Amino acid sequence: MRVLLTGANGFIGSHILQELVRDGFEAAVLLRTTSDTRFIEGELSRVRVHYGELMSRASLREAVQDAEVLIHCAGKTRALRPSDYYAVNDVGTRNLVAACNRHGRALKQLVVVSSLAASGPGTLGSPATEQGRPRPVSAYGRSKLLGERRVRARCRVPYTILRPAAVYGPRDRDFHLAFQTVRRGVAPLVNGGRQRFSLVYVGDVVQGVMSVLGRPEAYGKTYHLAHPRPWSQREFLLLAARMMHIRPVSFFLPQVALYPVYLGQELVARLTCRPSIMNLQRLPEYGVPGWVCSTERAARELGFVAATPLPIGLRRTLDWYMQKGWLRAA
Numbered sequence: 001m002r003v004l005l006t007g008a009n010g011f012i013g014s015h016i017l018q019e020l021v022r023d024g025f026e027a028a029v030l031l032r033t034t035s036d037t038r039f040i041e042g043e044l045s046r047v048r049v050h051y052g053e054l055m056s057r058a059s060l061r062e063a064v065q066d067a068e069v070l071i072h073c074a075g076k077t078r079a080l081r082p083s084d085y086y087a088v089n090d091v092g093t094r095n096l097v098a099a100c101n102r103h104g105r106a107l108k109q110l111v112v113v114s115s116l117a118a119s120g121p122g123t124l125g126s127p128a129t130e131q132g133r134p135r136p137v138s139a140y141g142r143s144k145l146l147g148e149r150r151v152r153a154r155c156r157v158p159y160t161i162l163r164p165a166a167v168y169g170p171r172d173r174d175f176h177l178a179f180q181t182v183r184r185g186v187a188p189l190v191n192g193g194r195q196r197f198s199l200v201y202v203g204d205v206v207q208g209v210m211s212v213l214g215r216p217e218a219y220g221k222t223y224h225l226a227h228p229r230p231w232s233q234r235e236f237l238l239l240a241a242r243m244m245h246i247r248p249v250s251f252f253l254p255q256v257a258l259y260p261v262y263l264g265q266e267l268v269a270r271l272t273c274r275p276s277i278m279n280l281q282r283l284p285e286y287g288v289p290g291w292v293c294s295t296e297r298a299a300r301e302l303g304f305v306a307a308t309p310l311p312i313g314l315r316r317t318l319d320w321y322m323q324k325g326w327l328r329a330a
Contacts, residue, residue: 007074054092117141169202193234
């Protein structure tokens with residue numbers, strides 16, 4: 001099977017690429033000439049590389065021509081301004097769909113790696129479901145939902161949409177910020193740390209992607225990818241602290257106190273042209289009761305259950321951070 005992967009150099013995409021190569025797929029990737037490929041250097045000599053980007057229709061046309069399956073993992077998770085999210089996650093996906101329709105003569109399936117942010121919030125008593133009305137609360141979530149709608153409305157190739165919950169694991173830089181904070185001996189509990197959220201280890205996301213390849217029963221469907229057991233922010237931070245043998249000082253932090261912090265981070269990001277996950281566009285995600293999603297549909301229809309519990313996945317992640325020097329030992 002010939003598989004084209006976008007976003008192959010990113011956190012999730014790099015793990016997907018390694019699995020494709022390991023399983024013997026005839027893989028190709030779409031990369032910008034400026035892409036940081038440190039995580040996939042070992043795979044690049046074994047795959048076909050197309051240089052281009054989602055905003056270049058010519059490069060998309062060339063990339064999709066021979067693919068039988070397209071895994072669309074490219075996306076913008078950090079941005080200097082809201083329009084940046086829409087340019088990549090919405091317009092970029094529209095361009096990709098157009099290329100699939102016009103030039104993907106061999107294409108049999110498009111797999112879109114979206115986000116739970118497109119579904120919107122959920123709680124233990126009322127988790128977000130794939131069939132429910134989407135209620136994104138941030139520019140990021142709205143941009144991902146618009147990208148999904150481009151696929152549903154326009155794609156003439158059978159498609160499957162996957163919405164991973166909060167993804168953690170080796171190479172991730174977003175949760176790394178939380179680990180750094182705990183490593184310094186503090187555990188700020190936003191609104192008391194009660195917000196619960198679904199999590200998924202990156203290796204399980206990869207298995208979720210692999211589970212839908214060539215599965216006609218998954219065509220036209222949307223699936224959440226998450227471990228069935230949600231965690232609160234407080235539980236997550238204290239578990240990380242125990243694994244690092246640290247007794248952090250926990251303190252209540254009202255959401256309103258995050259505003260000046262996020263504003264400062266956004267100003268620094270704009271001055272340095274280096275986007276941060278801590279930006280005002282994503283601040284509303286802290287103001288909802290939770291980010292819990294139902295995983296029943298994937299289990300029932302695909303037989304997929306994220307198998308890695310948080311203690312095991314977190315241990316693997318922290319070990320990787322230590323090995324790579326991203327965190328110092330206590």
